[in-house]
Amino acid sequence: MAFFLETLLGGLMVGMLYSLVALGFVLIFKASGVFNFAQGAMVLFAALAMARLAQWIPEWTGIESKVLANLAAFVLAGALMFVIAWLIERLVLRHLVNQEGATLLMATLGIAYFLDGIGQTIFGSNVYKLDIGMPKEPIFVFESVFPGGILINREDLIAAAIATALVAMLSLFFQKTSTGRALRAVADDHQAAQSIGIPLNRIWVIVWCVAGVVALVAGMIWGSKLGVQFSLATVALRALPVVILGGLTSVPGAIIGGLVIGAGEKLSEVYLGPYVGGGIEIWFAYVLALVFLLFRPQGMFGEKIIDRV
Amino acid sequence: MFYRENGQFKTSYRADQQILPILQDRIAMVLLLLVAFIAVPVLSSDYLMRAILIPFLIFSLAAIGVNVLVGYCGQITLGSGAFMAVGAYGAYNFFVRMPGMPLVVALILGGVCAMLFGILFGLPSLRVRGLYLAVATLAAQFFSDWMFLRITWFTMDTPSGSVAVSNLQVFGLPLQSSISKYLFCLSIVVLIALLVKNLVRGAIGREWMAIRDMDVAAAVIGIRPMYAKLSAFAVSSFIIGVAGALWAFVYLGAWEPSAFSVDYSFRLLFMVIIGGLGSIMGSFFGAAFIVILPIALNQFLPFVAGLLGISITTTAVSHAELIVFGGLIVWFLIVEPHGLARLWAIGKQKMRLWPFPH
Numbered sequence: 001m002a003f004f005l006e007t008l009l010g011g012l013m014v015g016m017l018y019s020l021v022a023l024g025f026v027l028i029f030k031a032s033g034v035f036n037f038a039q040g041a042m043v044l045f046a047a048l049a050m051a052r053l054a055q056w057i058p059e060w061t062g063i064e065s066k067v068l069a070n071l072a073a074f075v076l077a078g079a080l081m082f083v084i085a086w087l088i089e090r091l092v093l094r095h096l097v098n099q100e101g102a103t104l105l106m107a108t109l110g111i112a113y114f115l116d117g118i119g120q121t122i123f124g125s126n127v128y129k130l131d132i133g134m135p136k137e138p139i140f141v142f143e144s145v146f147p148g149g150i151l152i153n154r155e156d157l158i159a160a161a162i163a164t165a166l167v168a169m170l171s172l173f174f175q176k177t178s179t180g181r182a183l184r185a186v187a188d189d190h191q192a193a194q195s196i197g198i199p200l201n202r203i204w205v206i207v208w209c210v211a212g213v214v215a216l217v218a219g220m221i222w223g224s225k226l227g228v229q230f231s232l233a234t235v236a237l238r239a240l241p242v243v244i245l246g247g248l249t250s251v252p253g254a255i256i257g258g259l260v261i262g263a264g265e266k267l268s269e270v271y272l273g274p275y276v277g278g279g280i281e282i283w284f285a286y287v288l289a290l291v292f293l294l295f296r297p298q299g300m301f302g303e304k305i306i307d308r309v
Numbered sequence: 310m311f312y313r314e315n316g317q318f319k320t321s322y323r324a325d326q327q328i329l330p331i332l333q334d335r336i337a338m339v340l341l342l343l344v345a346f347i348a349v350p351v352l353s354s355d356y357l358m359r360a361i362l363i364p365f366l367i368f369s370l371a372a373i374g375v376n377v378l379v380g381y382c383g384q385i386t387l388g389s390g391a392f393m394a395v396g397a398y399g400a401y402n403f404f405v406r407m408p409g410m411p412l413v414v415a416l417i418l419g420g421v422c423a424m425l426f427g428i429l430f431g432l433p434s435l436r437v438r439g440l441y442l443a444v445a446t447l448a449a450q451f452f453s454d455w456m457f458l459r460i461t462w463f464t465m466d467t468p469s470g471s472v473a474v475s476n477l478q479v480f481g482l483p484l485q486s487s488i489s490k491y492l493f494c495l496s497i498v499v500l501i502a503l504l505v506k507n508l509v510r511g512a513i514g515r516e517w518m519a520i521r522d523m524d525v526a527a528a529v530i531g532i533r534p535m536y537a538k539l540s541a542f543a544v545s546s547f548i549i550g551v552a553g554a555l556w557a558f559v560y561l562g563a564w565e566p567s568a569f570s571v572d573y574s575f576r577l578l579f580m581v582i583i584g585g586l587g588s589i590m591g592s593f594f595g596a597a598f599i600v601i602l603p604i605a606l607n608q609f610l611p612f613v614a615g616l617l618g619i620s621i622t623t624t625a626v627s628h629a630e631l632i633v634f635g636g637l638i639v640w641f642l643i644v645e646p647h648g649l650a651r652l653w654a655i656g657k658q659k660m661r662l663w664p665f666p667h
Contacts, residue, residue, distance in 0.1 A: 035440045095643040103646050106582045110638035117631030244444045283455050286448035297437045307525045
């Protein structure tokens with residue numbers, strides 16, 4: 001029982017990180033109808049920028065304090081993501097308005113290749129360490145209930161807390177600010193939003209900026225967990241089942257989908273994996289999402305798909 | 310001046326429905342085939358044939374397969390790399406486990422394996438569509454990656470799933486030289502392209518297009534969505550499977566599961582979109598673009614750097630390749646979202662009017 005709980009908790013915390021990446025997909029899809037395959041590349045780019053800047057800034061300015069250097073790197077990397085968001089809107093999306101979904105999907109794949117290439121050209125392509133001061137040693141909880149307690153990774157716990165805080169902040173932003181309201185209006189109906197005077201182009205820039213910041217946070221956490229390297233870009237592929245499970249248009253869906261996929265992945269790997277040779281977690285998540293889609297084609301919380309002739 | 314349909318009257322329905330109704334088109338096609346079958350093998354070098362023409366042909370074949378599904382039936386798929394892998398390993402198993410199995414039969418059986426796999430992973434298309442389906446088909450990709458790595462029966466228990474074939478023969482002739490490989494691939498590509506061309510202009514092709522344009526309306530006028538979608542998945546994955554088997558047998562010779570990564574699925578979709586959705590001709594254009602571009606960049610970038618007096622490392626070249634590749638794709642989608650086939654059609658229209666533009 002303790003082992004089961006331990007696996008489940010570990011899975012849930014990884015799931016929280018998946019939902020962080022998934023959130024980036026959902027935000028952009030809601031606002032602009034673009035399925036952004038470049039989210040993974042953005043995570044990689046942001047993490048690379050963060051890791052290298054945290055290393056470079058002390059060299060340039062002589063700042064000793066690690067916290068300050070990390071903070072400065074975070075702000076600078078965030079600014080970089082803003083610039084990228086603006087460029088993407090300006091140079092790509094603006095010219096592709098009203099194209100089919102598949103064309104837009106391919107365009108974001110092109111952006112992904114581009115970002116992968118340019119990120120590694122500027123920041124180098126080795127494995128970099130990103131130390132943001134997360135405690136590594138595990139802790140034990142519920143020692144009174146189970147013999148030996150349950151092992152929890154402190155790092156995962158903090159990551160999950162950061163993710164939760166980010167999600168809470170985003171939902172506040174969406175619900176309470178006027179920009180957030182405009183974003184929701186655009187997500188609802190492009191034309192209606194435009195007709196009451198919401199500038200579509202600016203909204204898209206904002207959405208891509210928010211997605212960029214989400215990518216930065218995701219990249220930071222994943223990067224400090226696994227090291228910043230090219231394989232970070234594939235985290236997006238792990239987060240895709242989360243998006244379709246939760247529904248492409250639902251923020252809570254991304255969160256709950258992430259938790260379900262994270263837990264399902266870990267539990268299947270531990271309890272099912274040994275019978276079939278292990279390594280099943282990647283496709284198991286997809287199959288889980290697929291089976292779910294057979295019953296609810298729009299995902300858990302996605303908008304109902306209505307067919308009209 | 311020369312490209313006109315004037316004066317070419319059709320007297321029967323059959324004649325009107327030809328694949329190439331205009332005489333000039335027929336002449337051009339015969340010339341093209343003559344060039345491809347005779348002039349190219351005589352003139353081109355071994356390197357050109359091995360590094361560019363054979364990959365181009367095999368990917369054209371795969372792109373035709375993807376086009377059946379994405380371009381004609383409107384089901385976006387990101388699992389084509391998996392269909393290639395299943396085709397390759399399927400053909401390998403038949404080829405190695407049954408002594409005396411002819412190569413062509415093994416290729417077809419590999420295609421049949423891919424077809425069954427495709428139908429299985431096509432089932433979600435009955436419920437899910439659009440981008441949800443695109444993501445759902447990624448399941449096929451990851452499943453096949455895992456299957457060929459972990460289930461060692463498929464790879465004859467070789468470590469890391471790497472396998473090799475040798476002594477390829479077609480009808481008793483050895484398939485060793487680049488010329489023989491080229492001609493073998495070309496024959497298969499021509500054959501399947503003709504087959505697909507006939508399929509898509511027949512009843513089943515029109516059903517696919519009806520489903521693509523609006524599946525609810527198609528169902529209302531009596532087209533069975535299940536039959537149409539699954540048949541598109543079957544035909545498409547069969548062709549992609551044959552292409553995968555060709556890629557493995559003829560081009561690679563020895564391969565492992567990572568040879569058919571998710572990157573192939575993306576590239577195949579690029580080919581179809583850049584070439585033009587719903588166009589056989591476009592598949593060839595798209596394949597040419599995607600196959601030749603990286604090779605050209607690989608040759609061209611060090612040359613440019615040399616001119617500017619910068620020495621760049623191979624990793625820098627590969628990164629620059631990614632940048633240019635991504636940038637060009639985005640640029641291309643912006644300039645001509647309907648693909649190279651549309652440019653071709655515009656060019657043809659211009660030709661008809663030439664030299665009088667009005």
